[in-house]
Amino acid sequence: MVAVAGLLTGCAQGALSTRESRIGPDDGTDACRAQLVALDSTGNFFGAQILTGAAIGAAGGALAGGLIGRDLKGALIGAVAGGVLGAAGGYWSAVQQQRSDQAGMFAQVGGDLSRENAQIDRTQLAFDQLMDCRFRQAEAIRHDYAAHRIDRTLAVARMNTVKQRAERDLALARQINQQIADRGAQFVVAADNLAPGAKTAIAAQAPPPRPATVRRPAALKLRPDPAAPSIGSVQAHDKVTVTPGRGGYALVETASGQRGYAPVADVQGASSRSLPPASAPAGAAVTPDEVRTLAGSNAARRDSFAQSVAVSEQAAGGFELSS
Numbered sequence: 001m002v003a004v005a006g007l008l009t010g011c012a013q014g015a016l017s018t019r020e021s022r023i024g025p026d027d028g029t030d031a032c033r034a035q036l037v038a039l040d041s042t043g044n045f046f047g048a049q050i051l052t053g054a055a056i057g058a059a060g061g062a063l064a065g066g067l068i069g070r071d072l073k074g075a076l077i078g079a080v081a082g083g084v085l086g087a088a089g090g091y092w093s094a095v096q097q098q099r100s101d102q103a104g105m106f107a108q109v110g111g112d113l114s115r116e117n118a119q120i121d122r123t124q125l126a127f128d129q130l131m132d133c134r135f136r137q138a139e140a141i142r143h144d145y146a147a148h149r150i151d152r153t154l155a156v157a158r159m160n161t162v163k164q165r166a167e168r169d170l171a172l173a174r175q176i177n178q179q180i181a182d183r184g185a186q187f188v189v190a191a192d193n194l195a196p197g198a199k200t201a202i203a204a205q206a207p208p209p210r211p212a213t214v215r216r217p218a219a220l221k222l223r224p225d226p227a228a229p230s231i232g233s234v235q236a237h238d239k240v241t242v243t244p245g246r247g248g249y250a251l252v253e254t255a256s257g258q259r260g261y262a263p264v265a266d267v268q269g270a271s272s273r274s275l276p277p278a279s280a281p282a283g284a285a286v287t288p289d290e291v292r293t294l295a296g297s298n299a300a301r302r303d304s305f306a307q308s309v310a311v312s313e314q315a316a317g318g319f320e321l322s323s
Contacts, residue, residue: 022172032133036169039126043172045119046179091186092193103285109190110286113294114279116187120180120301121278124308127173128223131312134166135222135229138319145321155321163319170316173309184302191295195288202299205273207244209253212269214238220260222315223308224249224272231315232258234267242270246304251311259311275300 023040026033091112099105138159145155191198220232224247234240234254243251249261250270264270276297280290 024168030165031137032130035126035130035133039130040172042119042123042126043176046176046183089189092190095190105194106286106291109194109291110280110294113187113298116183117278117297117301120305123176124305127308130169131222132229134162134169137162142321159319159321166316166319170313177306177309180302180305184298187295187298191291195291198292198295201292202296205296206303209241209243210269212240212242212267214240215266215268218262218266220252220262222312224261231260234262240267242267244271244273246272246275248272251307259314
């Protein structure tokens, strides 16, 4: 069982890796290095904890398979099956094993969701700051080239460096996003078992994209913040597709496929949503309603981070010099 669990953890994303292998060595030339290290550091939380469910499922499956088949082959088959089940239900199984009373289970899941939500908030902030830094690097290169402070050869070389670094940043963000999504699936199982209806409520709070019309010209922002870099624009009467964003902004997609955030006031039919509380009230007993709220808050934060990664990934493809 120990060997099988070790194999599974070794295959997990980010497992047993070093910072240098994930983000490369520090050569002293990257002005955004501090922001990159901050994102990597927040991501360690998700990389370390995501193994729990699969390891529990694999260990149980290996034991069952070995007992039934009385051989290594049976143990391996059981480990694979257990790992698949553990990926979704391992966390809930662990809670049941550790907490024999209902109140203890509510407290455990409520506390874990609160910590998860707080960590996603930190990761979102670190990612936003890193992408802001990269986009401002690219804009500074364009300004220097336009002002003839650097020639085209040097400008192209610098822009290519920024683009390569942004691609590495986004690869790390995608890995973290996948880990967050995997953990989210485990929390949904636990929440729905403790507070039936949580899964349905979570699904209902994520409306699909819908058509909308732009009221007045607006800049498309990298993130839902007026201080964020502009990555495009829309004109009055443009037909777009919108998805609820946050902070008074909606995620807008134009007919050409460009995406970015615009104020909901500028787009007819657009809406925003506020992120529910990240944690349960301090010192109070966790109730089924609070578990549902925390699970919904977790889903909203996961969606928001996934949106941010997708928007940044598309926008970073435009790290080019004008002709």
